[in-house]
Amino acid sequence: MAFDVRLRINDKVATIELKGELDASTAGEFHETVGKAAGAGAVELVIRAEQLGYLSSAGLRSLVFARQKMGDGVRIAVVGASEPVARTIRLAGFDHSIDLVDA
């Protein structure tokens, strides 16, 4: 159950690509990456979740952190989340602040 997170920043879009399982033991890495993305001055944070197999509340925490850190003018999108992952995001009500976009 490996976890991998990659950050790309080009122009005004920061893209974080997630692979594997995001739980309390891997959330720290994601959190750090979100911090870097937030510091980059992007207007958009795109989280590619096509290969994210699992998301727990520990991962959601970092999404709140992203929202707090990036300010109101920044759009955050989670792209290609699987149904259970998208369900978790919706259940927590995060879809009010974060766009769930099909891949």
Add this chain to the structure above:
Amino acid sequence: MTFDFTTAEALRTAEASRPAGAAEAAGVAKAPGCGRTNALRIPASVESLEPVSAFVLGLGDRAGLTESSLYRLRLAADELATNIVMHGYRGEPGEITVDGGIDPDEVWVRFQDDAPAFDPRQGMRAPQLDVPLEERPIGGLGVFLAFTAVDTFEYELVAGRNVSTLVMRRPTAD
């Protein structure tokens, strides 16, 4: 017919985390109803979340849960275990016992720990949808996810131990 077995990985973890001979004293509880039983004893740390997940996924898989039920059972178990590690023991060393079983109509997973008495449902908070994300209290979200993921979520304080049980119904065999 009831028989116990422990996965190799679980056994390794359990062996490493407790003094020899303490197995019986810890008193891994009997399974409710009949069916298969597994047990896993792990130190209360985030590194243990992976074996917990593997344990639950294995159990649910054998019970023939649908992919979605399986995901939710694992989510609930993961959140509960995280809760015990973070809020139960508060980072202090401790142990969690996880067992589970398959009954004809349901799968159950039970968590026992010796952290201070703590009903996880007390800390549960439904997300405040009207509050902007950046202003929301984040606590209680994990338990909320766990609670809404499974069919039953029970908590009991048994002889000073916290015992939480998650139950997921099995698909009806036609």
Add this chain to the structure above:
Amino acid sequence: MAQTKVLILDERRDVPPGLAKALDAVGAETHTCTPGDVLAASPGRMPAVTALLAHATLSPHTVRSVARRLADEGQQPTVVAYADRDLHLLDGHVRAGSDYLIPPFHPVLVEARLRDCHQHAELNRNMEEVAAHAELLSYERELEIGREIQLGFLPDALPSPDDWHIRVRFRPARTVAGDFYDVFELVNRRRLALVVADVCDKGVGAALFMALIRSLLRHTAEQSGLQNLIAADLMGEEPGWAEHTRAIPVVGATPLLNAVVGTNSYLTRNHIKQGYFATMFFGVLDPVTGNLVYINGGHNPPVLVSGSGAPPVLLQPTGPAVGVMPDCTFSLGYAQISPGDTLFIYTDGVTEARSETGRFFGEDLLLEQLTDAAGRGEELLDHMDGALSEFVGQAEQSDDITMMAVHWRAPAKTAD
């Protein structure tokens, strides 16, 4: 209706065919963008639009961010969320205050909705003004509560020992003040503490420090007053007698020094970063003898106005303002009040009151008015009030004003 200019917001720049057709049929000019397009656009590059149609799959937060970005460009389009399939996605948008459009996208219905939206937007703007006003009112209400709390830190009633007449005027420049005064009994009611102080700054911050400083002064003075008396008793001295012979009111001096020095060290130890300090006059009066021992911490010198026509005496500072310097020295000052005299203590709101032409009231005019005044207690304050308001005219009161008059009534003249 003028031509409707519509910005359609969609992740893929896709517009449901029905909606596109309807917008076309009503002659709307449409632009289609992704949220990223708008957020990343350079200033001035966005088309001016009157309606923002957002696909419901976008989060309300994203839609709001886009609307804000447009608002930065001076545009205030009405926000309408639309859905073609998953109508439940509209929930969050409607709750966030957006209007909505759902299929079938019939041209007449779409046009009517856009027109409604326009009116809604007008109404909303009015509502916002009302809300802003209401918020202001609630702020004012809180200030009012602050004022009431602060009034609780001022004495309800002033003690009035025999033959003494103590009166106060207290007029904050704003709802809450930095000035305060206090009069309380010390040493088993044998002494009277007189305090007039001015915490630097005005408003809520000053009011908080006022409450703190007032409490520290009073608490310390009351506590050490008793100890002092007990100590004197233990030493077998009859304190009253000792004072009379030495003419120096030692009994009052200890609580006074403790209060001022203790408050100064408390403030400099705990609150030096906040930068608040207070100038104060703290006097301890023996009502039987008229002996006054005092500390003037950087405060405007109170004026001792003689009842017998002698020139007024100014009680000059004996130390710095309280809360500025740790470990500084406060000396004691002494004065003798005689029957018929009045001690006038005030804050700089009096001498720094400005006329409409910008002149200060000033100390000279103050002294002149004080010696001219015929009355002594309440009448003196009335007189000063009158002189001040005449001087200030229509100019706004810019600082808190506190005045205290402490008058020892002259013995009634015998009939013969």
